Amino acid sequence: MDRITLLASLTKDANSLVDVGCDHGYVAIKALEEYGVRHAYLLDVNEAPLENARRNVINKNLLTQTTFILSNGLKEFDEEKDTLVIAGMGGILISTILNDSLEKVKKFKRIILAPNNEVDKLRAFLIRNHLVFDDEHLIKDGKKCYEIIVCHYDDKIKTSYSLLDMKFGPILRKKNLPLFAEIIEKKKTLLNECLKKANDEDGKAKIKVELAMIQLLKGAKNGK
Ligand SMILES: C[S@@+](CC[C@H](N)C(=O)[O-])C[C@H]1O[C@@H](n2cnc3c(N)ncnc32)[C@H](O)[C@@H]1O
Known part of the structure; x- marks a missing residue:
């Protein structure tokens, strides 16, 4: 489709x-x-x-x-x-x-x-x-x-949404779609490559926040 x-x-x-x-x-x-x-x-x-x-x-x-x-x-x-x-x-x-x-x-x-x-x-x-x-x-x-x-x-x-919901989607992040997992993995790889090339502290900090969000997402998925 x-x-x-x-x-x-x-x-x-x-x-x-x-x-x-x-x-x-x-x-x-x-x-x-x-x-x-x-x-x-x-x-x-x-x-x-x-x-x-x-x-x-x-x-x-x-x-x-x-x-x-x-x-x-x-x-x-x-x-x-x-x-x-x-x-x-x-x-x-x-x-x-x-x-x-x-x-x-x-x-x-x-x-x-x-x-x-x-x-x-x-x-x-x-x-x-x-x-x-x-x-x-x-x-x-x-x-x-x-x-x-x-x-x-x-x-x-009264639904309370978390930061992870806002970032990755409250429903999407729980759907277990292979495409979702693929996108997250690609994003992680790209962010790590950018981190290696980044030379200003501001830029590095922003990339680290994005990576931390992905880490949190994975932790939440594994029930941590
Ligand atoms: C890329 S097209 C999207 C077409 C279609 N909705 C789709 O998803 O395939 C974006 C359209 O939104 C129109 N558009 C942009 N700003 C708008 C606004 N404030 N109000 C109404 N239409 C707007 C543009 O003129 C253009 O025709």
Whole structure:
């Protein structure tokens, strides 16, 4: 399965999907065609991707099940819908989009986030704002690996997340995925190589913190 298909599959049977940063519109198209989603709202901050998405939707004869909105994040979207997707952007940009429309975000039943980077910073934002982790996925698409977070807002659930949860994912780190173990091992090797080459104390200290986190992760896994 590729990243787009996994994202679409996570929207399964949604009455309404809101895809912020839809670009080509492939996630919404797949969700409508294959995963029983009834209507998709395709949002993008730029005209060109929105037009691209519209062309792709027309080619698939899905125009009646779609609405296109030029919008920075959710700012121009005021309807209450059930499923939100924000994928293919940096973790900090995703956090900003969520933060700018937090009251709207809280109303979605299912929120699917696929950051390209800075996943730990996005997790920290989610934890601070009572977004509860329902699931996490890891997928290799081409040469890159992607993390996907499924969450929803609930300030009544008292879940306490640790530093390891924030860094590696509260669900992901407990799933025992071979791909997860492979990524951690590669990261460890890379960090050790960087440590050998580093010549400033600040840089070395940062690498050591990252290595210590990996050590802690392994310790936690072995019940230490
Ligand atoms: C790399 S594409 C990701 C496309 C698709 N979501 C995916 O995961 O394959 C990022 C898209 O997000 C859009 N974008 C960036 N910042 C945005 C914002 N603040 N609000 C809405 N869309 C944004 C860009 O215009 C671009 O089309």
